[in-house]
């Protein structure tokens with residue numbers, strides 16, 4: 001998957017060079033390219049913003065540099081397989097299901113804005129050339145879209161074949177599709193490691209029993225318990241078929 005990110009703060013995307021996503025890029029699974037928006041300005045001050053039409057606080061990002069950037073990165077006639085992602089507080093919620101959908105694309109272009117956002121005409125013009133997703137990562141206000149791009153690239157990238165090792169498969173992700181017997185659709189329960197006793201607190205003996213069936217049942221019970229406590233909305237949304245007979249008996 002090729003990922004292009006256009007921003008006035010390229011350094012904000014440095015975390016994509018490390019860890020999981022950095023390794024995927026080094027392995028060639030991801031081709032991540034970060035671009036400075038001002039590359040596509042032509043005035044002495046490399047202007048990317050102007051005052052809002054109709055008045056109001058702040059500044060609005062001009063459509064021209066964004067349009068030139070998009071056209072330069074996705075020349076007319078080469079849009080097949082490309083989707084434009086615009087992070088915005090007024091966007092559709094970015095969820096695991098959206099991440100799974102975006103993971104099917106061959107090319108994602110991210111347009112993280114600053115100020116009050118981008119002139120609406122950019123999104124309208126882009127939507128005539130390729131699918132445009134206006135997405136929000138949550139109900140809180142950020143100062144720009146770069147943090148959202150970091151979130152989305154990690155959530156999408158980890159779903160691509162070869163990015164997660166077999167041991168860390170995404171198949172049982174929380175928020176993923178609930179599947180019979182799997183943990184998908186539920187929150188993770190508690191996790192433990194050595195020592196068996198720490199601070200006078202013991203690891204639940206079942207986890208030291210070696211009985212994998214009993215351990216799996218215990219983990220599912222704990223996941224259900226935590227989900228019911230922290231996110232009852234997810235329980236309501238579970239596909240009834242994803243709950244096995246013992247779950248229903250709880």
Ligand SMILES: CC(C)N1CCN(Cc2ccc(Cn3ccc4ccc(-c5n[nH]c(N)c5C#N)cc43)cc2)CC1
Nearest residue numbers: 087088089113114136137138140141142143144145148
């Ligand atoms: C009346 C007047 C004082 N109000 C002023 C605040 N306006 C809303 C407003 C608020 C902040 C920003 C800053 N910003 C610029 C680009 C950008 C991209 C994403 C996000 C963003 N925030 N939260 C998320 N979950 C996001 C995502 N994804 C924020 C961004 C832009 C716009 C509403 C009008």
